[in-house]
Each structure stands twice: as C-alpha cells, then as structure tokens.
Amino acid sequence: MNPVISLRGLEYSYGKPDKHLPEPPKVLAGIDLQVDGAELLAIIGATGSGKTTLLQILAGLLLPKKGEARILDLDLANPKIREKELDAHRRRTVIALQRPEEMLFRTYVGDDVAYGPANYGISGRALALRVKEAMEAMGLSYTLFKDRRTDSLSGGEMRKAALAGVLALKPEILLLDEPSAGLDPPSAEELFRRIQDLREQGVTVLFSTHDMEQVMLADRAAVFHEGRLLAVDTPEQLFFYSQIPEQAGLLPPEAARIYRQLKNLGVDMPLNKTPSWDPESLANSIVEALT
Amino acid sequence: MIELEGVSYTYPDSGGPAVSKLNLQIRPGEVTLLSGANGSGKSTLTRLILGLLEPDEGSIQVDGSFDSEERRGRIGLVRQDPRSQLIASLVDEEVAFGPENLGLPRDEIRSRVQAALDKVGLSGFDDRNPDTLSAGQQQRLAIAGVLAMRPRYIIFDEASSMLDPAGREDFYRLCAELAASGVGILSISHFPDEALRADRMLLMDRGMIAAQGEPAAVFRQRPELKRPFIFRLSEALRAQGIALPEGTNTLERMTGSLERLCNTPGRNK
Numbered sequence: 001m002n003p004v005i006s007l008r009g010l011e012y013s014y015g016k017p018d019k020h021l022p023e024p025p026k027v028l029a030g031i032d033l034q035v036d037g038a039e040l041l042a043i044i045g046a047t048g049s050g051k052t053t054l055l056q057i058l059a060g061l062l063l064p065k066k067g068e069a070r071i072l073d074l075d076l077a078n079p080k081i082r083e084k085e086l087d088a089h090r091r092r093t094v095i096a097l098q099r100p101e102e103m104l105f106r107t108y109v110g111d112d113v114a115y116g117p118a119n120y121g122i123s124g125r126a127l128a129l130r131v132k133e134a135m136e137a138m139g140l141s142y143t144l145f146k147d148r149r150t151d152s153l154s155g156g157e158m159r160k161a162a163l164a165g166v167l168a169l170k171p172e173i174l175l176l177d178e179p180s181a182g183l184d185p186p187s188a189e190e191l192f193r194r195i196q197d198l199r200e201q202g203v204t205v206l207f208s209t210h211d212m213e214q215v216m217l218a219d220r221a222a223v224f225h226e227g228r229l230l231a232v233d234t235p236e237q238l239f240f241y242s243q244i245p246e247q248a249g250l251l252p253p254e255a256a257r258i259y260r261q262l263k264n265l266g267v268d269m270p271l272n273k274t275p276s277w278d279p280e281s282l283a284n285s286i287v288e289a290l291t
Numbered sequence: 292m293i294e295l296e297g298v299s300y301t302y303p304d305s306g307g308p309a310v311s312k313l314n315l316q317i318r319p320g321e322v323t324l325l326s327g328a329n330g331s332g333k334s335t336l337t338r339l340i341l342g343l344l345e346p347d348e349g350s351i352q353v354d355g356s357f358d359s360e361e362r363r364g365r366i367g368l369v370r371q372d373p374r375s376q377l378i379a380s381l382v383d384e385e386v387a388f389g390p391e392n393l394g395l396p397r398d399e400i401r402s403r404v405q406a407a408l409d410k411v412g413l414s415g416f417d418d419r420n421p422d423t424l425s426a427g428q429q430q431r432l433a434i435a436g437v438l439a440m441r442p443r444y445i446i447f448d449e450a451s452s453m454l455d456p457a458g459r460e461d462f463y464r465l466c467a468e469l470a471a472s473g474v475g476i477l478s479i480s481h482f483p484d485e486a487l488r489a490d491r492m493l494l495m496d497r498g499m500i501a502a503q504g505e506p507a508a509v510f511r512q513r514p515e516l517k518r519p520f521i522f523r524l525s526e527a528l529r530a531q532g533i534a535l536p537e538g539t540n541t542l543e544r545m546t547g548s549l550e551r552l553c554n555t556p557g558r559n560k
Binding site: 045046047048154155156181182183184185186187188210212249250251253254255257258261262265266267279280282283284286287289290 | 327328329330371425426427449452454455456457458460481483517520521523524526527528530531532533542545546549550552553
C-alpha cells in the first residue's frame with residue numbers, strides 16, 4: 001500500500017522573488033517525511049521552525065515551491081494540479097487552525113458543526129447523524145449541546161465544538177495546529193484522549209504542540225528547527241536517548257531530563273524497561289537503580 | 292498593594308455571578324499565580340482589577356486609591372496574543388507609544404524605550420518592523436511596551452501560553468527579575484510548573500477563590516489539581532520509601548538530592 005503522506009525534498013518560502021529579495025528565505029527546506037497509515041504524529045519545534053507552514057501545505061492551503069508532496073496519492077507539488085483536485089484533497093485532509101473557536105459563527109452549536117458537511121451536500125438524517133457522531137467524538141453530548149448558543153460555551157467547550165465541526169467532515173487525515181493551546185490541563189487531557197480514539201479508528205492525525213508531555217502520547221515525533229526536519233522517531237528515543245530536541249531549542253519533559261541527568265551523574269538507571277514520562281514509572285526506575 | 296474586598300460581578304443576562312465575594316491581595320515584589328479552569332472567572336477578575344468592569348458589590352483599591360482611572364495608570368496588562376496589542380510599524384515606536392501619550396520629555400522617552408528593550412532582550416531591534424519578529428519576540432515587545440510605562444503592577448493574561456518552552460523559561464526569568472525590582476505580578480497560567488516560580492498562588496473555581504497561599508500548600512490542599520512534575524515524582528518516591536529533603540522543588544535540587552542518595556555509604560551503586 002502506498003504511504004498516506006510522502007514528502008521528498010519539500011521546500012517552501014513566503015513571498016515571490018523580486019529584485020530586492022531575489023531569494024526569499026526558506027521557511028521549509030529539504031523535508032523528507034513518510035507516514036504509512038493511521039498514526040499519531042507530533043510536529044514539534046520552537047516558534048518559527050516551520051510547523052504551521054508544514055501543516056498548511058499538507059492541508060492544501062499553501063502549495064509547495066519545490067520537491068514532492070504526495071498525500072493520499074495526489075502530488076500537491078505538481079505545478080499542473082487543478083483546483084478541482086485541490087478541492088477534493090481538502091475534503092479528505094482537513095486542518096483545524098490555531099484557536100479554531102474563533103471560527104465558530106453560527107448561533108447554535110449543532111448548526112455550526114453541521115455547516116461543513118451541509119456545504120458538501122449532506123442533508124437530512126445523514127447530516128444529523130454526522131453531527132451527532134462528531135460532537136460525541138469530542139465529548140459533547142448531542143442532546144445537551146446541539147441547541148446551546150455557541151457564545152454561552154466555556155473556552156474548552158468552544159474548542160471541542162470547533163473541532164467537532166472539523167470531524168464532521170470525516171477526514172482521512174486530520175491536521176491540528178496546537179489543538180490544546182490555552183486549554184486548562186483537564187480539558188487538554190480530555191481532548192488528547194479523544195484524539196487518541198480517532199487514531200484507533202484509523203484516522204491519521206498530525207498535531208503541533210509545545211507541550212512535551214503530549215508529545216509522549218504520539219507514536220512518533222518530527223522535530224523541526226529553522227525550517228529543517230532534524231529527526232522523526234519515537235518520543236522515548238528522542239527525549240530519553242538523544243539530544244535532538246535540545247538542538248531544536250526544545251526542553252524535554254522533566255522525566256527525560258531527570259533520567260538523563262542521573263545517568264550523566266553515573267547512576268545506573270535500568271535499561272531493560274522503556275522509560276516513561278509519568279512520575280510513578282520514573283520513581284520505579286530510580287528505586288531500582290538505588291537498591 | 293492591590294486589594295479586593297467582597298467583590299462580586301454578574302454579567303447582564305447571565306445565569307449567575309461570574310465572580311462572587313472575592314477577597315484577595317496582590318503584593319508588590321511578588322509573583323502571584325492565578326490558576327483555575329476555563330470559565331472559572333479569571334478573565335472577569337482581571338477586567339475588574341483593571342477597572343474595565345465595575346463591581347456590583349465590594350471594593351477594589353490599588354495602593355490606597357479606589358479610583359478606577361488612577362488604578363489603570365498603575366497596572367500594565369500583557370495579553371495572550373501579543374499581536375492584539377502591537378500597533379506601531381517600528382519596534383522603538385511601539386515601545387515609545389505609551390510614554391509619548393503620557394507627554395514625557397523626549398530624552399526620558401528615549402531612555403525608557405532603551406531600558407525596556409534591554410530588559411526584554413530586544414536591544415538592537417529598534418528599526419525592525421514588529422510584523423517580522425517571531426511570536427516570542429513579539430510577546431517580549433508587548434512586555435517592553437508595558438515596562439516603558441513603569442507600572443507598579445503587571446498582569447500577564449496567559450502571556451506564556453503561546454511561547455515555546457525555551458521562550459517560557461525566559462519569560463519566568465523576566466517575571467522574577469521584575470518582582471525583585473519591586474513590581475507586583477499577577478500571572479494567569481495553566482502550566483502547573485509555573486507554580487514553582489510563583490511566590491503565591493490563587494486558585495479560582497466557579498467565580499470564587501478556592502484556595503490561596505504558597506503554591507506547595509495550595510497543591511496539598513487541593514489534591515485534584517494537576518501538580519508540577521517535581522511534586523508528583525517526590526510523592527511517588529516517598530511512596531516507595533525514599534524521602535527527599537523539604538524544599539526539593541526544582542529539577543536541579545531533585546537530581547542533586549538523588550545523586551547524594553546514590554553516593555551515600557552503604558549503597559552499592
């Protein structure tokens with residue numbers, strides 16, 4: 001089976017070359033990345049490293065300047081790509097931009113979630129069913145919330161309603177740009193449980209985040225630094241056994257920092273177990289090393 | 292000192308009070324962390340302190356003054372999205388905007404602008420267009436604009452939420468420096484680790500203060516809160532019979548304590 005996403009030598013720069021700036025600075029350069037199937041992939045890097053640009057390219061909102069960007073067998077970098085193909089692509093690969101709740105514009109939650117699929121010609125029972133499924137996948141009860149005014153929701157509920165609107169489009173690939181920024185910890189944790197469920201159901205989910213504990217929930221993480229992709233690997237491998245995140249200006253989760261510092265200090269941390277980011281399992285490793 | 296006594300506020304046409312009977316103090320020279328779920332009343336509290344809303348009940352005073360106009364002059368606000376408060380097309384003009392509105396002499400404005408840019412690590416950026424700065428730099432620019440007004444208090448409304456981890460570390464350091472120079476800081480944040488850098492913590496729940504005090508004490512009082520990792524690790528270790536000394540509240544102290552344990556005679560490793 002062909003990979004879901006295959007990027008080769010992908011390049012992007014904002015603005016067109018002109019006599020003042022014959023070569024606009026590259027926001028992304030030489031990106032090679034392959035995603036084979038349902039996967040939860042974290043996109044990480046300091047602010048300005050190219051995360052948002054990458055997600056917008058995958059969504060078909062920006063067109064690559066160079067290289068190859070095959071997504072669900074459509075090469076978005078093909079200069080002859082037609083608007084019709086891009087439209088079809090944008091139905092299968094859907095992005096939720098940062099702070100998606102700012103895009104809520106219907107008075108009632110149910111109508112807002114229904115807006116996208118209704119635009120694609122879905123109506124009647126099929127539409128109601130999609131809205132219900134999408135809302136419940138985000139943890140919003142259909143009966144309790146469909147007739148609530150969007151402006152009466154809390155920040156966390158607004159975020160979930162906005163993401164339900166994206167899910168109602170039934171994307172094969174879901175792109176989330178900082179989905180939990182600004183949410184309180186319980187709301188963020190719940191959101192990530194929902195995102196993990198989607199992955200279990202076969203959706204490929206790419207998300208950007210600054211929260212390194214969330215990265216530990218992903219299958220793999222892609223580390224960006226100044227427009228280049230430094231590495232794609234499991235979060236454990238990146239944080240516990242490499243210094244790549246630091247090279248990209250990121251601070252690993254505390255568990256990884258403590259684990260590595262103890263190793264550097266000569267403490268014989270057990271290698272037989274995969275280290276984990278939660279405090280209980282790190283405490284177990286420390287106790288084992290001490291006794 | 293900013294002091295609220297019995298402050299309540301209900302938005303028109305809403306079901307119940309957004310904040311109710313608040314009693315709290317924000318002291319100069321301290322970093323106070325304000326935490327609480329989305330919708331717990333944090334933003335309403337900020338608007339009341341700034342005088343953007345008038346309380347239905349209770350009183351708010353800042354350094355002895357009850358006048359909301361005067362209050363506003365003493366308190367600076369830095370928002371979550373710096374772009375919402377940047378207006379000028381050059382960095383130095385941006386920082387000079389506030390002091391110019393105060394009608395200060397040119398030399399005074401220039402020295403305030405330079406001092407503020409210096410403080411946030413943006414000296415040399417004077418001629419840049421704020422649009423060309425990274426999000427972290429824009430946030431620091433917004434802070435410089437507030438610093439140039441020399442406020443006695445600064446409210447950071449989730450100002451660190453859009454920063455990357457390294458940017459957040461710089462932000463914490465800046466808060467500590469400002470507090471050390473006598474500024475009173477109220478920082479609204481969801482990051483549990485920010486509590487480790489705060490002198491005091493206020494926890495809001497459904498419009499009320501659910502707990503306040505030293506962060507460690509607040510976490511002890513409210514076991515349902517997501518606590519900083521260091522606290523959770525200390526507890527997990529204690530449960531296994533390893534007690535770390537009091538005050539093990541930074542990563543460096545944690546690894547230091549653990550290293551000493553490893554090198555204690557009688558241990559093999």
